[in-house]
Amino acid sequence: MSDKKNNYTTISFRGGGFQFKNNYWISPTVFIVLLLLWHFGSTLGFISNLVLPKPTEVLIAFHDLYVTGDLYLHVGASLKRLILGWTLGTIIGIIIGFAIGLFALVRAGLAPIVAAIFPIPKIALLPLFIIWFGIGELSKINLILFGTLFPTIIATYGAIDNVDRSLIRLGQSFNLSWFSITRKIVFTASLPAILSNMRITAAIAIILIVAAELIAAEKGIGAYIQMAGSLFAIDRLLAGIIILSCMGLIANWLIGLTERKLLKWRNL
Amino acid sequence: MELAVKNVSKTYGNLLVLNKINLKIDEGQIVCVIGPSGCGKSTLLRLIGGLENPDTGSIEARGIPPSDCLNPLTFIFQDFSLLPWRTVEKNISLVLEDHGLSTSNRNEIIRSVLRRTKLTEFSDRWPRELSGGMKQRVGIARALAVNPSVLLMDEPLSALDSQTSEILLVDLIELWEKQRFTSVYITHNLSEAIRIGHKIVVMSRRPGEIRETVNIDSEIMDREIRNIELEEHLWNLLRDEAMAAEWELENE
Incomplete structure (x- = not known):
């Protein structure tokens, strides 16, 4: 573009933006600034101590929890229920999902039932489960199992439906056995969707265990929060919430680790 | 191994895709099938390879594949189909x-x-x-x-750029010189068909029928890069069909 015939002007760059750069220091800075605001807000009286105690008090509550051994007690109880319920729900879900994905007869029989149970908020089943399985561990583990089972079934057979048909045809054209096609093509192709569903079910499991423990439990993070709430001990309440956040982050990190190991063919 | 397609028809729903196809594939011969898009040439190949069932007619093979043959009818796919x-x-x-x-x-x-x-x-x-x-x-x-025993190639070079497909075509020709495989080669590229085919089968638009079969007697290795005369002849057969096919809706 030139204003006069023989004068060249440089074409200005207009392709920038819409890109993410890694700014590793930004998020810790924001975190620390928020903490400082909270701290000074509390010490200077902008924030009422009744509404929000100082961060140091939350830290002390956390310390007490650790020293008295209650941390181990509550986190241990919750983790046990979580791991058992989630693992069973995921394994059974994948098996049923595969059966629905692979066999038309199973699909015709089970898919409508799954669709009918899936939208029920599982916490509504807790009273029923307490009657069926008692007030103890079994009702809670079953609640988590149930809560993770249905999303897993749906994600699994959805993933199987989406497997590239041309890859299945490839297997058939080379006379691969049904079992080989299922294991080496269908299973591996649906693995990414199954793994990303695990992130969702891990979050569902944490929601359900806390809800169950809030309603009926002596031990567990939910029970701890419930106690802190009824005693108006907001510092302890917040400590419990922070533990929950950490549990979610760790679960997410573990699944990310599994993804990087099992799906290394995906990322360059 | 040699193959014979006998009076094969195929419909999808109530759409007739292939109509009474008769075709013979001799041992050690490359048969190229050309035709406008949507004429059922890929369907024909899948029928030959046993991935689909014909509604009428049959596909028959003669001769016993060698003992070290693990999969007599083997596909090479347009989209590669690699895991x-x-x-x-x-x-x-x-x-x-x-x-x-x-x-x-x-x-x-x-x-x-x-x-x-x-x-x-x-x-x-x-x-x-x-x-x-x-x-x-x-x-x-x-x-x-x-x-x-038989290589079933479904537009194997269509997804490649023209330089790469030329290189691979030469590789395929060299491979055939060494191994003399039998093959059905689906393509929409006329010059490709003229370069590698012993027999060129021209198909018509839906319902796919065989319009003409052209035999090329010269040795594959000795052929010129282009054979304008034959190309023009084939293009004359296909032009109107290809133009009409262009306006058709997919899978109607």
């Missing part, structure tokens, strides 16, 4: 694993086909790291690994 979670070597291994071969035997076959397709250095690569031409080389290597 993205297997390396080059493992993609080839996939089609050998169900045959009870010893590991050393399997590795021997893999090494041999990788050498024949000039892929030896790429054995540990993931498909996503390869160019289109390299991916199709893997597809060809995988097909050769099972020592097929």
Whole structure:
């Protein structure tokens, strides 16, 4: 573009933006600034101590929890229920999902039932489960199992439906056995969707265990929060919430680790 | 092995895709099938390969495949169909694993086909790291690994750029010179068909029928890059059909 015939002007760059750069220091800075605001807000009286105690008090509550051994007690109880319920729900879900994905007869029989149970908020089943399985561990583990089972079934057979048909045809054209096609093509192709569903079910499991423990439990993070709430001990309440956040982050990190190991063919 | 397609028709729903196709594929011969898009040429190939059932008629084979043939009718796909979670070597291994071969035997076959397709250095690569031409080389290597009697090629070079497809075409011709395989080669590229075919079958638009069969007697190795006269003849047969096919709706 030139204003006069023989004068060249440089074409200005207009392709920038819409890109993410890694700014590793930004998020810790924001975190620390928020903490400082909270701290000074509390010490200077902008924030009422009744509404929000100082961060140091939350830290002390956390310390007490650790020293008295209650941390181990509550986190241990919750983790046990979580791991058992989630693992069973995921394994059974994948098996049923595969059966629905692979066999038309199973699909015709089970898919409508799954669709009918899936939208029920599982916490509504807790009273029923307490009657069926008692007030103890079994009702809670079953609640988590149930809560993770249905999303897993749906994600699994959805993933199987989406497997590239041309890859299945490839297997058939080379006379691969049904079992080989299922294991080496269908299973591996649906693995990414199954793994990303695990992130969702891990979050569902944490929601359900806390809800169950809030309603009926002596031990567990939910029970701890419930106690802190009824005693108006907001510092302890917040400590419990922070533990929950950490549990979610760790679960997410573990699944990310599994993804990087099992799906290394995906990322360059 | 030689194949005979006898009076084969195929409908999808109430759409007649192929109408009374008769075709003979002789031992050691490459039969090219050309036709406008949507004329059912890929369907014909899938029927020949046993991936679909004809409504009427039959596909028959004569002759016994050699004892080391693991999969007599073997496909090479347009979209390569490589498993993205297997390396080059493992993609080839996939089609050998169900045959009870010893590991050393399997590795021997893999090494041999990788050498024949000039892929030896790429054995540990993931498909996503390869160019289109390299991916199709893997597809060809995988097909050769099972020592097929008949190669069924479904537009094997259509997804490649023209330089790459020229290189691969020459490779295929050299391969045929060495192994004299029998093949059905689907393409929409006239000059490709003229270069590699012993027999060119021209199909009409839906419902697919055979319009003309052209035999080319000259040796594949000795052919010119272009044969304008024949190309024009084939194009005259196809032009109106191709133009009409252009306006058709997909899978109507």
